[in-house]
Amino acid sequence: MLEPAMDAIAILIDWFPYLLSGIAFTLALVLASLGLGVLFGLPMALGQVYGTRIVRFLVAVYVWFFRGLPVLVLLFLFYFGIFPALNLDLPAFVVAIVVLGLRGAAYQSQIFRGAIQSISEGQMIAARSLGMSRMQGIRTIILPQAVRIALPGWSNEYPNVLTDTAVCYAIGVMELLTRTSQIVSQTYVTMPIYLAAAGIYILMNYSGMKALHILENRVAIPGFGPQKGDTHAR
Amino acid sequence: MHDDDYILKVEGISKSYGQIKVLDSVSFNVRKGETKVFIGPSGTGKSTLLRCINQLTEPEEGRVWLNGEEVTHSGSRINAFRQKMGMVFQNFYLFDHLTAVRNVEIALIKVRGMNPKAAREKALAELRQVGMEDWANHYPAELSGGQAQRVSIARALAMDPDVMLFDEPTSALDPELTREVLEVIKKLARDGMTMLVVTHEMGFATSVANEILFMEGGRIAEQGSPEELLNDPRFSRTKQFIGQFREYDRGA
Amino acid sequence: METMLFISDILLPALLEGLVITLQLIVAAAPFGFLLGIGIAVGRTYGGRATEFACKAFVTFIKGCPLLLLLFMLYFGLPSVGISFSPFVAAVIGFICCNAAYNSEYIRGALLSVKEGQMIAAQALGMTRTQAIRFIILPQALRRAIPGITNEFIYLIKYSSLAYMLTVIELAGAGKIVATKYFTYTETFLFVGLLYLGLVTITTVTADAIEKKYAVPGAMGR
Numbered sequence: 045m046l047e048p049a050m051d052a053i054a055i056l057i058d059w060f061p062y063l064l065s066g067i068a069f070t071l072a073l074v075l076a077s078l079g080l081g082v083l084f085g086l087p088m089a090l091g092q093v094y095g096t097r098i099v100r101f102l103v104a105v106y107v108w109f110f111r112g113l114p115v116l117v118l119l120f121l122f123y124f125g126i127f128p129a130l131n132l133d134l135p136a137f138v139v140a141i142v143v144l145g146l147r148g149a150a151y152q153s154q155i156f157r158g159a160i161q162s163i164s165e166g167q168m169i170a171a172r173s174l175g176m177s178r179m180q181g182i183r184t185i186i187l188p189q190a191v192r193i194a195l196p197g198w199s200n201e202y203p204n205v206l207t208d209t210a211v212c213y214a215i216g217v218m219e220l221l222t223r224t225s226q227i228v229s230q231t232y233v234t235m236p237i238y239l240a241a242a243g244i245y246i247l248m249n250y251s252g253m254k255a256l257h258i259l260e261n262r263v264a265i266p267g268f269g270p271q272k273g274d275t276h277a278r
Numbered sequence: 279m280h281d282d283d284y285i286l287k288v289e290g291i292s293k294s295y296g297q298i299k300v301l302d303s304v305s306f307n308v309r310k311g312e313t314k315v316f317i318g319p320s321g322t323g324k325s326t327l328l329r330c331i332n333q334l335t336e337p338e339e340g341r342v343w344l345n346g347e348e349v350t351h352s353g354s355r356i357n358a359f360r361q362k363m364g365m366v367f368q369n370f371y372l373f374d375h376l377t378a379v380r381n382v383e384i385a386l387i388k389v390r391g392m393n394p395k396a397a398r399e400k401a402l403a404e405l406r407q408v409g410m411e412d413w414a415n416h417y418p419a420e421l422s423g424g425q426a427q428r429v430s431i432a433r434a435l436a437m438d439p440d441v442m443l444f445d446e447p448t449s450a451l452d453p454e455l456t457r458e459v460l461e462v463i464k465k466l467a468r469d470g471m472t473m474l475v476v477t478h479e480m481g482f483a484t485s486v487a488n489e490i491l492f493m494e495g496g497r498i499a500e501q502g503s504p505e506e507l508l509n510d511p512r513f514s515r516t517k518q519f520i521g522q523f524r525e526y527d528r529g530a
Numbered sequence: 531m532e533t534m535l536f537i538s539d540i541l542l543p544a545l546l547e548g549l550v551i552t553l554q555l556i557v558a559a560a561p562f563g564f565l566l567g568i569g570i571a572v573g574r575t576y577g578g579r580a581t582e583f584a585c586k587a588f589v590t591f592i593k594g595c596p597l598l599l600l601l602f603m604l605y606f607g608l609p610s611v612g613i614s615f616s617p618f619v620a621a622v623i624g625f626i627c628c629n630a631a632y633n634s635e636y637i638r639g640a641l642l643s644v645k646e647g648q649m650i651a652a653q654a655l656g657m658t659r660t661q662a663i664r665f666i667i668l669p670q671a672l673r674r675a676i677p678g679i680t681n682e683f684i685y686l687i688k689y690s691s692l693a694y695m696l697t698v699i700e701l702a703g704a705g706k707i708v709a710t711k712y713f714t715y716t717e718t719f720l721f722v723g724l725l726y727l728g729l730v731t732i733t734t735v736t737a738d739a740i741e742k743k744y745a746v747p748g749a750m751g752r
């Protein structure tokens with residue numbers, strides 16, 4: 045029992061730098077997904093709440109499509125289908141960033157939309173009564189509140205996005221799971237390596253959530269926004 | 279000692295929450311068909327006492343007998359005893375996902391193993407008793423407080439209890455709804471049901487009680503018939519307490 | 531015209547075969563994921579300290595570990611300790627674990643939201659704790675958990691595609707094979723996507739109907 049464990053530890057030490065760069069890829073995918081999610085998701089949410097009928101319809105279709113398809117199918121569609129058809133020869137990593145970003149935007153837009161809609165009408169009325177334009181009202185009054193309200197829900201996207209990045213294995217992105225399976229196929233040590241990888245994912249999950257909670261507390265305004273315990277929205 | 283006369287015997291019940299002694303060696307006996315009413319300031323352990331009797335709260339000391347059988351330390355048989363001690367709560371505690379009639383029949387079916395058809399008949403009969411038959415298929419959220427409390431009384435009665443325990447049955451109700459619930463309890467008293475009632479309704483207490491027990495500081499401070507407590511100069515604490523209440527007694 | 535023929539004669543038959551496997555995966559996993567989810571939720575809420583710890587550890591592991599990694603463990607990892615599953619069974623076990631872990635979170639939240647008096651009243655009528663949980667607490671909690679469970683079922687539909695990574699030729703896999711052979715990636719995966727969207731939409735509609743059917747005034751907690 046002891047000897048295989050020692051072997052596994054030796055292998056893990058040997059391959060640690062290799063795994064470490066896998067972690068970097070995984071983190072990059074997570075950050076891209078969350079970042080692009082905000083970048084596109086927030087305007088989409090605004091469009092869905094304040095936009096014309098056509099804008100609202102287009103956003104709804106976009107969300108329906110990107111939330112309804114499995115990540116695997118989206119990756120295949122873009123990696124093998126759409127980008128080559130456009131004569132774009134993109135590396136798998138870039139395709140993964142685009143796909144996870146587009147998908148993140150679909151999910152996160154709905155979190156932001158909920159937050160915007162939860163802000164009372166009086167806020168906009170008060171803004172307009174001060175002579176603000178609609179855009180000014182949105183930018184200076186509605187959005188700062190909405191972002192704070194959305195933050196806990198948005199934080200909950202992190203663990204989902206993190207575990208989703210592993211699917212990028214399917215198109216050969218050199219992230220943590222791809223490298224894990226390469227180590228397995230080269231060393232023929234299976235379970236210990238898999239468990240170590242699981243441990244790394246769980247640790248990343250835990251520390252990421254901790255960091256996000258710190259961020260939440262930083263931007264919190266006393267007596268404003270949702271309280272703790274808004275747990276596992278997925 | 280005519281032990282056999284007593285349907286319920288309570289002996290030396292004590293209960294503390296942390297440093298606070300809520301019940302301090304409380305003892306009393308109940309004869310069949312008797313109604314005992316517990317009164318006294320809030321926080322003197324009246325509700326805890328009722329819960330200690332059917333072991334929803336476990337007392338640290340003391341024993342309880344029902345029909346000569348010990349209820350305390352009865353292990354898994356406690357569930358059989360609880361069926362025989364119907365309980366009515368301040369906040370009704372109707373099962374929110376079940377209609378009125380399902381509330382009344384569920385324990386008959388699941389606990390007593392009665393067949394569903396017979397249980398339904400019995401449940402409807404109990405609802406008729408409390409004037410709620412027409413509301414049988416309504417959910418708790420669709421009932422007024424008084425109606426909900428009447429259903430919860432029917433639910434307890436359906437188990438054919440030997441004793442009914444009422445824990446401030448009207449405290450959560452508006453005055454106009456209080457009356458309909460008190461009428462039901464009075465009728466039960468007339469029909470010879472054995473009852474322990476915790477209440478703040480003094481008029482009701484004096485009209486329905488065979489004995490009033492005035493509790494203070496976790497003990498029975500004074501006890502006697504309503505006439506004694508109201509007229510006998512020895513019972514000064516009770517009269518003082520009732521006096522405070524008189525001013526806003528709703529005279530039910 | 532050629533495209534039409536490709537779709538009707540080659541693509542659709544292949545995808546339908548894959549769809550059947552996808553449905554088999556879902557039908558095999560969902561009931562157990564539901565029941566195990568209830569078990570874990572009840573264990574965490576009403577179990578002893580050891581049960582509670584075990585259930586919590588399971589949920590933390592499953593939620594933190596990517597599903598694909600879990601599938602690899604089940605299929606490629608376990609044979610090293612003498613346990614072998616077919617690809618289909620390994621996938622279903624992984625899906626059950628994942629579905630159960632997330633379901634248990636929704637059900638646990640719903641259990642905790644049932645008012646304390648419900649348990650007290652049930653016990654006062656002579657019900658045992660187990661009877662009270664089964665007949666009074668769970669029926670209320672499960673109603674409140676319907677939206678969450680539905681959500682998880684939709685996730686199950688989508689992540690069932692990962693079975694292809696264990697060589698189960700389900701819908702996504704069937705699409706991949708046709709697309710590679712005929713070099714029709716975009717059309718094929720759009721079709722595959724539409725079928726998934728169809729499944730998701732059917733689920734949403736059915737779940738709404740279920741929620742309406744079991745709706746109880748004032749007992750839905752929202």
